[in-house]
Every structure is written in structure tokens, then in C-alpha cells.
Amino acid sequence: MTNLDVANLRAYNQRLNQNKFKKPEEVIGYMGAMQAQEYAYAKWAIGLRMLSPADKSVEKAMTAGTILRTHVLRPTWHFVLPQDIRWMLSLTAPRINAGNATMYKKQEVTEDIFNKSFNVFTKTMQGGKQLTRTEIAKALNEANIATDDLRLTIILMKAELEQLICSGARQGKQFTYTLLDERAPMTPVIDRDEAVARLVLRYFTSHGPATLNDFVHWSGLTVADAKAGIEINKQQLSSIVIEGINYWMAVEVDLSKVKKSGTYLLPVYDELLIAYKNRDAMVPAKFRDKTGAITFFPTIMVNNQVLGNWGRSIGKKAIDIELKPFGNLTKAQSDAIKTAAHRFKKFN
Template sequence: MNIPNIRLLNQQLVAPLFSDAHDLVGWMGMVQAQEYRMMRWAVALRLKSPKMEAFRKAYDSGRIVRTHLFRCTWQLVTAEDLRWMSRLCAEKNKRAINGYLKTYGLDISERQYERFNDLVSQVLSGTDSMLKDDLVSSLKEMGFCVDSHTFSIYLRRAEFDGVICSGRLDARQNTYALVEKRIPRFDELSHEESLMMLARKYFRSHSPATMQDFIWWTGLAARDCQKAVCFVGKELSEYIHDGETYYIYRDCRIRGCRGKTLLLPSYDEYLIGYKSRFHVIENDFRSYAFSNNGLFYPVIVSDGRIVGNWHPQKKNTCFFREEYRTDIEGAFGEYLRFVSS
């Protein structure tokens, strides 16, 4: 079983099946989006034709949104998935914030969070989208003044409370909008249905993957992840590889992977979507792809293996070994056409 090749296919990194950014994000379940600019490339390089306009159209219309969800980190999700995903992870995220504050001797009461949510709702009620800087200024005028770090905690909590999400796409900074104004109401899923849907989305787009990979990706309790896999058990096949059990979704492509050089953005799902990454990168070069404190860097992929780094703003590359050097002109050309489109 060639794990890197199968993952390339199902993550839509080779022979992509989608033309619409919304459909791609829905397929993936969520797309990691720490880097505000590079998240656009993370989606685009998985489309048949990587164009900025395709991403912007889906983002500006609210069909895909950026917010903090699983593992308390930024993700892109579809409007249809936002609420049920938030219900799965919100309470754990809130506990994580409280734990962080306690570690540093800080405290924010529920009443303070409620006041902020009320104020931010008042500010955003008259607009469909607002730049972060403008939001900060408006709140200061209403008497809400805190340092930038504390402000980011309040924003994140408002996301967990289902009050705010991203607004329209801006070239340089985050925007915010009210969930109630931006996201239509969809049929609600039960807790069990939500777990089932989460597992289905993960394994169809990330196969082959282990239970530990799924637990890592969601950040949920192991018991919930185990339930989720049981719920979709008939849709999964089990394969033993080097003594480890891997799950492959029933409709996944396992053949047809063509050799290709890819420029992956930082925090790409090809790496961050799994706990174990030894299938795609040698242990000696892990620090060039990601750090121990959770930073992920732009990497070059050749035939499924991570072989070097690249710089999005400069045409700079660094290959881990000389024998890994490959022609990247085509990959850079595709990226440059995307950012200029």
C-alpha cells in the first residue's frame, strides 16, 4: 500500500475532482487556515483550475468561512458545517482557554465574555463585514479597552460561542461578521450524527489514516473518535501496515496517482492532518517542515515525499538533499499565476 500516493489522490493534490472552492472544503471537512494569505493557496491548489477568484467568490458569499474550531485553531469550513462542528468542539475549546488563562494567572469571567459578545453584536449588526482594526476601534469607542492579546482571547471565545465568524476577504487582515447574519440556518444534526459526519469527511479525504490520526485532527476525546469510527464502520476498510491499523474510506481512489511536484503552503493538511508524518518526510528533516511548538513551514513535495522548503514571497528553494532536487518551474508558475489572478 503506497500511503503517500493514496493520500495525494484523496486530498485532491493530484488529479483533483473539484472546480468549486466550497465543494472542495466540504469534501475535506476542514482546511487548516492559520496563515491568512496561504489558506487561499491551500484550497486553490486542490482545484482543477487554481484561481483566486474561485476562492474569493466562495469566501465573500459566506459559503466558506474561517474561524477557530477544532484544536482551538483556525480552520476553513463550509457554512453548512459550521454550527454542528462548533457544537462538537466548543466546550472543550472553552476549557482550554480557561486553562491557558489560569496558567498565566489571568481570569475572564462569564459576565465579561457576555458583555463582549453583546458589544460586538451591536457593532457588527449594521454591517455584513468589518475589518479587525475597525472592530477594535468601534469597541474602544464603546468603552471596551484591552491589550491586543486579551482582545484575541475575547474574539476566539465569541467564535466558540457561535457569535462571530469571518466576513468578506481582505488582502491583509481578518474580517468579522455575525454568524446569524452571514450563515443561513441548516437542519441540525444530533451529536451522534455530527460524529458520524466528521468521521466520514475525514476518512474520505485523508485516507489512509489511523485512529490516532483522527484523534489528533479533531482534538476530541478518544472515546468520541472511537464512537465516530464505529458509526461509519461499514464505510471503512481496515488495512494492517507495519503492524498499524489504517482505515480507508470505501469510495477512495487508490490508483491513478501521477508524479508531480507541489508547493504546499504552511500548515497544509497533507502534514497537519495526521499525527504520524513519517510516511512523507524523513525524521532527519522534520524540523524543516514543522517545529516542536506547532509551527509548520511551506514545503516542496515530489512524488508524495517532502523534499525541501520554498518561500512564497521569493523564488527561493532549499532541497534537503541534492539528489532530491527537482524541476519546480511549473509549480512556481502555477502559484504565481494564482496570486496574480
């Protein structure tokens, strides 16, 4: 097995070219969590894994709360299911808060300020109210809590990590926050070992083949956590060694059915790239010096290999797509990319 086989397996297991889902919440449930700070592109990441993708179906799921958007891994924005948000946050929040401690101190946001802010959130959001950042800042300022610089972002993130608030429906183009207890059902509390085991199994099933360090990069947890989760799930995971590196994935993968083809216009921060610490399997050796372009911009993938960047501009009547290949494209590659571009335009 080669690095190209790894790339093919990852695209296959991430459901980019087989058994696509009907609903956005099915995508998120399978993937565990999907990076989502670039919202318009993040919706397309869900759409890529759907049988009949449509922007409005993802937006509808956000409005209804069947998928939520919050800080849960590393930390950055992720889509997650309401039934998963509590156990995931219980698992990841302690490490995120520890990592944020210096920022809390620098911005002089003390526990007393956090608690006072949380009381404001509870009072102003109860009854299903969904507030924009501007409305939240106004409520905090009226309670003599400063929200300048990064303080509002810090307070909101901390409230998310404490399982007090989560995403509400959008108001126009504005995001809102609402009380988690009024947005997501209460779920049974599970111990840390079970939470680690769940997250490990979800990751390696949907993202495998992947390494321990890939999981650590994606989750923000430790190597010890990864090893413990694999040990608990050892009957459901298998390992393969490629060029001396140990990869893990679900045992039920039928290697004879894995597709070697597939052309996608990946959004920025798509899980097929961002979810791995080492992305060499998906990037030809001649393009591995383009780390920034691959990490921070939408990418063109042909036969599960990165071949360039792309961008889009949305007008009133049409969507224009600009292709920025890293090298010359063959006719077959160009034709495949045109088909992928048509699918993106149809999504919007």
C-alpha cells in the same frame, strides 16, 4: 502495502492528483475543514486541489461568504463551509473552551465580560456590518472592556466558539468579523453522535489512510470519539494494517487508480502534512530529523515525498521562488518542481 503506498493514497484522496474541484467551496466541503492561519498560503492549499486555481476565486468565495474562516478545530484558524460551521462548532467548542480555561483566567476575562462583549458585538454588527479588529477594539473600549494583551483575541475566539460571529469580507488586507446569523444559514440541530459520525467520515474519506491518533490530532476530539465514529460508519470505511498499524479510509477507493507521481509546492500547514500526527509516510527516513522545517515552512514534495522547503517573494511585476532542497535533486525532480512553481505563479 508500504508507507510509500500510504503517502500515495493520501495525496490521491486529498485530490492533489485526481478529480480536482472547480470551486473553492467544493474543496472545503470535501475536506471538511482546512487549516488557514497563514491566509495567503492557505488560499494556495485550496488552489492545489482545484482544476483551474486562481487566488481571486478563493478571495471571491471569502468575500461572498461561501467559505468561512474561523476557529473550529484544536483550536486554530480553519476554512469551513457555512452549512457545516454550526454543527462542527457545537461538537468541538466544549473541548476548546475547556482547553482555553486557564488562558481565560490568566487574562481575567470572566463570563460577565464575555457576555458584555457579546452584547457589544450584537449591537455594532447587526444589519450586516463587518468590522475590523481595530473597529471592534474601539467599540469594546468605549464599553469599558479592556482589549490589551491577548484579551481581544480571547474575546473574539470565544464569540466564534459561541456561534455569535464569523469571518466577513476582507477590507483591503484587513480581516473583518460579522454576525454568524447574518452570514450563514440556520441548519438543523443534530445530536453529538451524528456530528461525530459526520466528522469522522469526512476526515477518513478525504485524508485516509489515517489512524485513530491522526484523527484525534486533526480534530481535537478524543480516541473514544474516533472509535465511536468509525463504528457508526463501519459500512463506509475500510481498514488496512501496515507494519502493525491500523489505518482507515473510504471503502470505495480503487487502489489500481492511485497515482504514485505528483510534484507540489505545498504551503505551510497544508493538510497533506499537518492533518496527521505521524508524517513518516510522506517524509523519507533521512529527512525525518527536520521536523521543524517540515512543520513550520512550505515544503517541496516530489512523488508524494518531502524533499525540501521553498519560499516566495511577491514583487510588483513578478513572483520569485526560492528552493531549499534537503539534498541534491535529479534533473527529472528539478524539471517537475519548475512545473509546480509555474502553477503557483499562475495562481497568484
